[in-house]
Amino acid sequence: MTLRTTLMALVTAASLIAGKTVAQPGKSPLITFRIVFQTGAASDPKGKEGIASLTAAMLADGGSKRMTYQQRIDALFPMAASIGWYVDKEMTTFSAETHVDNLDKFYAILREALLEPGWREDDLRRLKDDMTNALRIGLRGNNDEELGKEVLYATLYKGHPYQHHNLGRAAAIQSITLADLQAFYRARYTAANLTIAVAGGYPSDFVARMEKDFAALPKGTPAAPKLPPPAPLKGRHLVMVEKQTRSVAVSLGFPMTVKRGDPDFVPLLVAQSWLGQHRNSGVRLFDRMREQRGLNYGDYAYIEYFPEGMYRFEPEPNLARRQQIFQIWIRPVQPETAHFALRLGIFEFERIVREGMSEDEVAQTRNFLSKYVNLLTKTKRAELGYAIDSQFYGIPDYNAYLKAALAKLTRDDVNRAIRKHWTPRNMVIVMVGRNTAQLRDAIVSDALSPMKYNSPKPEEILQEDKVVERLKLGIPAANTSIVKAETLFE
Amino acid sequence: MRFLPFALCGISMLLTAAEPQPKAFPYAYRQHDFSNGLRLITVPTDYPNVVALYIVVQTGSRNEIEPGKSGFAHFFEHVMFRGTKNTPPDVYEKHLKQMGASSNASTWDDRTIYHTTFSKEDLDLMLRLEADRFRNLSYPEDVFRTEALAVLGEYNKSSADPSEKMNEVLYNTAFDRHTYKHTTIGFLKDIEDMPNQYAYSKVFFDRWYRPEYTTVIVAGDVDDAAVKPAVEKYWGQWPRGAYKAEIPAEPAHGKPRRAHVDWPTETLPMIVVAHRNSGYMDDATDHAALDLIAQLGFSQNSELYRKLVIEEQIADMLGAGNFDNMDPNLFQVTARVKKVEDVPRVEKELLAALDRFRTTAVPPAKLESVKQNLRYSFALKLNNSEAIADTLAHYISLRRTPETINRIFARYAEVTPAEIQRVARKYFIENERTTVTLATKK
Numbered sequence: 001m002t003l004r005t006t007l008m009a010l011v012t013a014a015s016l017i018a019g020k021t022v023a024q025p026g027k028s029p030l031i032t033f034r035i036v037f038q039t040g041a042a043s044d045p046k047g048k049e050g051i052a053s054l055t056a057a058m059l060a061d062g063g064s065k066r067m068t069y070q071q072r073i074d075a076l077f078p079m080a081a082s083i084g085w086y087v088d089k090e091m092t093t094f095s096a097e098t099h100v101d102n103l104d105k106f107y108a109i110l111r112e113a114l115l116e117p118g119w120r121e122d123d124l125r126r127l128k129d130d131m132t133n134a135l136r137i138g139l140r141g142n143n144d145e146e147l148g149k150e151v152l153y154a155t156l157y158k159g160h161p162y163q164h165h166n167l168g169r170a171a172a173i174q175s176i177t178l179a180d181l182q183a184f185y186r187a188r189y190t191a192a193n194l195t196i197a198v199a200g201g202y203p204s205d206f207v208a209r210m211e212k213d214f215a216a217l218p219k220g221t222p223a224a225p226k227l228p229p230p231a232p233l234k235g236r237h238l239v240m241v242e243k244q245t246r247s248v249a250v251s252l253g254f255p256m257t258v259k260r261g262d263p264d265f266v267p268l269l270v271a272q273s274w275l276g277q278h279r280n281s282g283v284r285l286f287d288r289m290r291e292q293r294g295l296n297y298g299d300y301a302y303i304e305y306f307p308e309g310m311y312r313f314e315p316e317p318n319l320a321r322r323q324q325i326f327q328i329w330i331r332p333v334q335p336e337t338a339h340f341a342l343r344l345g346i347f348e349f350e351r352i353v354r355e356g357m358s359e360d361e362v363a364q365t366r367n368f369l370s371k372y373v374n375l376l377t378k379t380k381r382a383e384l385g386y387a388i389d390s391q392f393y394g395i396p397d398y399n400a401y402l403k404a405a406l407a408k409l410t411r412d413d414v415n416r417a418i419r420k421h422w423t424p425r426n427m428v429i430v431m432v433g434r435n436t437a438q439l440r441d442a443i444v445s446d447a448l449s450p451m452k453y454n455s456p457k458p459e460e461i462l463q464e465d466k467v468v469e470r471l472k473l474g475i476p477a478a479n480t481s482i483v484k485a486e487t488l489f490e
Numbered sequence: 491m492r493f494l495p496f497a498l499c500g501i502s503m504l505l506t507a508a509e510p511q512p513k514a515f516p517y518a519y520r521q522h523d524f525s526n527g528l529r530l531i532t533v534p535t536d537y538p539n540v541v542a543l544y545i546v547v548q549t550g551s552r553n554e555i556e557p558g559k560s561g562f563a564h565f566f567e568h569v570m571f572r573g574t575k576n577t578p579p580d581v582y583e584k585h586l587k588q589m590g591a592s593s594n595a596s597t598w599d600d601r602t603i604y605h606t607t608f609s610k611e612d613l614d615l616m617l618r619l620e621a622d623r624f625r626n627l628s629y630p631e632d633v634f635r636t637e638a639l640a641v642l643g644e645y646n647k648s649s650a651d652p653s654e655k656m657n658e659v660l661y662n663t664a665f666d667r668h669t670y671k672h673t674t675i676g677f678l679k680d681i682e683d684m685p686n687q688y689a690y691s692k693v694f695f696d697r698w699y700r701p702e703y704t705t706v707i708v709a710g711d712v713d714d715a716a717v718k719p720a721v722e723k724y725w726g727q728w729p730r731g732a733y734k735a736e737i738p739a740e741p742a743h744g745k746p747r748r749a750h751v752d753w754p755t756e757t758l759p760m761i762v763v764a765h766r767n768s769g770y771m772d773d774a775t776d777h778a779a780l781d782l783i784a785q786l787g788f789s790q791n792s793e794l795y796r797k798l799v800i801e802e803q804i805a806d807m808l809g810a811g812n813f814d815n816m817d818p819n820l821f822q823v824t825a826r827v828k829k830v831e832d833v834p835r836v837e838k839e840l841l842a843a844l845d846r847f848r849t850t851a852v853p854p855a856k857l858e859s860v861k862q863n864l865r866y867s868f869a870l871k872l873n874n875s876e877a878i879a880d881t882l883a884h885y886i887s888l889r890r891t892p893e894t895i896n897r898i899f900a901r902y903a904e905v906t907p908a909e910i911q912r913v914a915r916k917y918f919i920e921n922e923r924t925t926v927t928l929a930t931k932k
Contacts, residue, residue, distance in 0.1 A: 027536075030873055070800055077791040078859040080866035097873070099866050126803050129828065133758060133806055141756045144650040244754040247646035279594070281571065282583030291579070294639025297647050310647065313592060332646040364587055371590020375607055378540060378874045454685050455635035486756055 022387045023207045024199035024380065031103055031200035032380040035094045035114060036318055036388050038195070039188040041168070042089040042161040043225050048176055050168020051184045053087040054127060058181055060085035060094055061130075062123035064112035069123055072109060081106050083113055086316070087166050088305070090224060091392070092188075093318040095381065100201050107206075111213050117185065119178050132170045135489045139165070144249040144332060144432045145310050147241065151488065152251045152430045153305075155239055156325055160230050170490050190220025195391060197384035227322055230255040233426040236475045238443060240436035243485040248338035248433035252345065253327035254423055256303065260320075261393040266405035267417035268303050268326075274365045275352055276301030276328065279313050285328065285348055292461055293451070295333050295341045302327045314376055317385025320392040326422060335433060339442050339449035342429065343471045350424045356415030366406045373402050429475075436482050444477045446470075514868065514899035515892050517878065520714040522721075526730045527702030529890055530721045533709040533882065535875045541613050541710035542879035545604040545620060546886045548705075549698035551674040552599045552816060553735050558683065560669075561641070561676015564597035565684050566694055568637050570604065571595075572629035574622050585619060597674050600816045601887030607876045610711045614720050617706075621724035624699055631688045638684035645681055652757050656928045660762055660820070663749045664924035668740035670819055700731030705886050710875035737817065740766070746923045752931035758806070759830045759929040763840050764820040766922045767812055768913075770888050777812070778901035779913035780821050784810035785860040786852055786910070787843050788823055794843045798825065804832045814888055820924070821917060830929050837925070847914035851907040861902055868899075 022034075041052045060083040063069040076082055079102040084095040094114060098106035139147055150165055157163040167173070194217065196210055233254055258264045276285040278300050285299035304324050306315045328349060333341040357365075377383045377399060386398040395401045431439065442449070450469045457465075522530040550563050573579035586593050591608035606616055629637075648654045658673050665671035675681065706725070708717050768776035788794060788810035798805040807826040813819055823844065827836050872878050885894040 028873075030870060032873075070796055073790045077789070078862040078866070080863045080870055097870055099869055102866070122801075122803075126800065129803065130806055133828075136756065137758050142651045142653075145647060246649045247643075249647075281593075282580075282587050290640050290643070292636070294636040295643070297640055297643035313594070331643060332649075333643070334646070364584070368587040368590050371609055372592070373590075374539065374609065375590070375592050378537075378607070378876060380873065453636075454639070455632035457632070 022197035034197040050173040063118035148251040192220040199380040241432040247332035250330035264417040515895040544707040560672035574626040635685040697733040709879035751928040767821040772897035
């Protein structure tokens with residue numbers, strides 16, 4: 001499985017990437033694993049959406065041939081270990097951490113889980129329930145912010161292998177059989193799709209042992225599904241999700257061809273960071289919307305998929321995709337300010353596209369990112385994850401890649417990339433809230449949406465409000481739809 | 491914010507049976523007390539270049555004793571980012587950007603924590619900036635009123651989650667006099683009134699943002715000999731305060747309480763059964779024993795989890811939490827049930843599982859396995875400087891010293907099956923029980 005060609009260009013100080021194995025031997029008593037298969041929800045067959053996730057769940061949260069799930073839990077419990085899994089469009093990740101004291105015992109369980117699945121009916125029944133509940137209750141019922149983001153993705157990728165949620169569709173999940181899962185496992189869990197990553201104070205022969213064990217998988221050939229471009233987006237579209245909820249959650253965006261490794265990726269990363277670095281209070285959207293006007297809890301921008309942003313400060317690695325979207329996330333606003341908040345978000349976006357960034361803003365953001373990248377990889381778990389993603393994108397170690405690109409980046413690079421890839425006239429807007437018909441009508445008619453404040457505001461803000469409150473969004477009624485939350489992801 | 495109901499109160503270190511027990515907190519730290527009451531803890535770690543600065547203030551929603559002021563400690567956490575005359579907020583932000591720092595804060599029942607992670611060469615500047623805002627915070631009323639709206643936004647963003655509402659109702663039902671009656675974010679009516687509390691905010695700052703309530707933790711690629719003088723220089727002149735709050739004690743209730751939440755949108759029914767606990771203590775085994783019971787009775791490898799989640803599959807979540815609070819709080823057992831008609835059955839099972847701890851001694855091997863789980867959970871958690879500082883900050887907020895960790899783990903080691911039974915009999919009392927259910931409104 002391993003091509004023993006050490007790619008020196010890809011070697012970081014302490015890491016060895018031999019073929020597709022990432023090994024980071026060290027002194028730490030904590031041994032970190034990331035085992036990634038290059039397959040995911042984009043490979044779900046039509047009508048069986050959810051197979052990729054259910055397969056991973058059966059491996060990580062079901063029994064193996066030798067052990068029932070309960071026996072595995074009992075065995076892992078004293079070690080405080082577990083096997084985590086996550087399925088994205090093109091990657092399936094199993095992650096784990098164990099203390100070196102328990103390495104042999106733990107690895108035996110991990111190996112069996114991934115290589116000798118138990119395929120039991122009672123596990124399948126439980127995990128189907130878990131997945132449908134995650135969609136219907138966790139996402140659709142209890143988290144308006146994530147709901148807005150996922151509806152945005154589903155709308156932008158209509159008719160595309162990325163369309164359905166990573167967990168599948170509730171009805172399709174119910175139709176999946178053990179035979180379906182076994183067939184998916186045989187076809188997709190292959191040596192050709194596998195990357196093993198391990199870090200910590202493991203014995204010197206440990207990686208070779210893992211490679212030998214995982215060589216038992218069918219060889220396979222790397223086969224990523226064909227990925228058509230997303231349907232072209234013309235004009236602005238509005239999707240309202242009707243739900244009995246206190247406030248209005250907003251996400252908006254459009255598909256983008258730029259991904260890590262492309263020449264315009266780092267310039268756009270700089271622009272995104274300045275506009276709305278995730279959970280960072282010094283950035284443009286946050287400052288104009290929350291700090292100056294108190295509209296909500298925060299406002300951010302993204303050029304890569306970042307699920308669970310309400311719980312995380314840094315993105316989880318191994319969500320690598322061949323296609324990404326640009327996205328603005330406006331956290332829930334009071335219903336009476338929803339129209340204004342949407343307008344202000346779009347106003348700021350139009351402004352950066354029109355005016356670009358100044359020399360000083362580019363310099364500051366470049367400096368921020370070249371240091372902040374160290375924090376992204378502060379854990380071994382993240383370091384391994386980023387190394388695997390760098391293989392996917394065909395770039396060197398992420399820190400080195402980013403710092404090198406930032407060092408030679410100019411203001412013109414940034415502003416040219418913004419103008420080329422960011423399209424304020426073509427976007428999908430998703431709003432989750434109640435009485436959405438009324439809000440939709442106000443938006444479609446471009447009705448005035450004046451702001452009232454609870455305190456005096458600087459003249460500059462009041463003047464700007466006069467522009468924002470009448471900003472023409474230009475969304476024709478034909479480009480709008482209202483969907484009931486309970487019909488989504490079925 | 492209050493921990494999620496299913497989050498475990500994970501805690502612990504490394505022990506090998508044959509050797510004398512090493513200390514639970516494995517890092518060599520230094521602790522310094524300054525004459526104004528400020529405490530500094532430095533923790534050099536093996537992780538290069540990065541430093542985590544955690545500033546722990548021992549005030550939280552527990553300290554909000556006046557009516558109408560619930561949620562104020564958390565609100566004040568927001569206000570602390572509104573700058574000083576020397577360093578207006580945009581200048582502070584500019585510094586953070588130049589450092590590539592990650593910065594945030596959190597508030598809970600008993601404490602507020604401000605944390606920043608950055609490269610080691612920026613430590614002196616960061617200490618200066620933080621000392622400046624702790625000593626010289628200054629904000630105009632219009633800015634204060636705007637910030638109150640961000641808190642309302644924070645309430646809004648969590649309001650779609652029924653477990654937040656259930657938690658709010660649980661505490662409101664389980665307490666009458668003690669300030670644990672309200673959650674950290676506060677009652678909605680108080681949040682809506684926050685813009686009008688400018689004058690009170692000055693009082694709050696004057697009372698609680700004082701050196702005797704504050705501990706500075708510096709963990710990572712640091713040298714204690716360099717950190718101490720820098721802290722002395724920037725924080726040494728900060729004057730000590732004089733305020734002490736009388737937190738009202740919660741009397742015994744003498745009868746069980748119950749509440750139900752009608753939820754407006756689709757969700758699965760949930761139930762929480764809560765008993766008054768001991769509050770955090772590490773000079774006796776009560777709190778440690780309750781932590782162990784939470785794991786023994788309701789974690790993934792418990793009998794009840796096997797029955798309800800894996801075999802019968804009538805619940806999809808089960809967990810217990812015995813939170814580390816300054817005063818007696820709640821030992822909570824929570825389940826999410828797949829069908830509303832199964833809720834009464836699940837409630838009976840939860841109560842029976844609690845009762846078994848009173849009547850039957852747990853097998854010693856099972857107890858040992860939970861103790862081992864806690865030790866490895868703790869060890870696995872300390873996987874970078876920020877995580878080390880973060881873990882430490884939790885214990886610092888309780889007793890102001892890393893020794894807290896060593897003490898609570900010593901208590902875990904002492905707990906016997908008989909001790910589990912004694913503690914279960916003491917705390918799992920029907921008349922001090924609060925039960926809350928939640929289901930979609932029909």
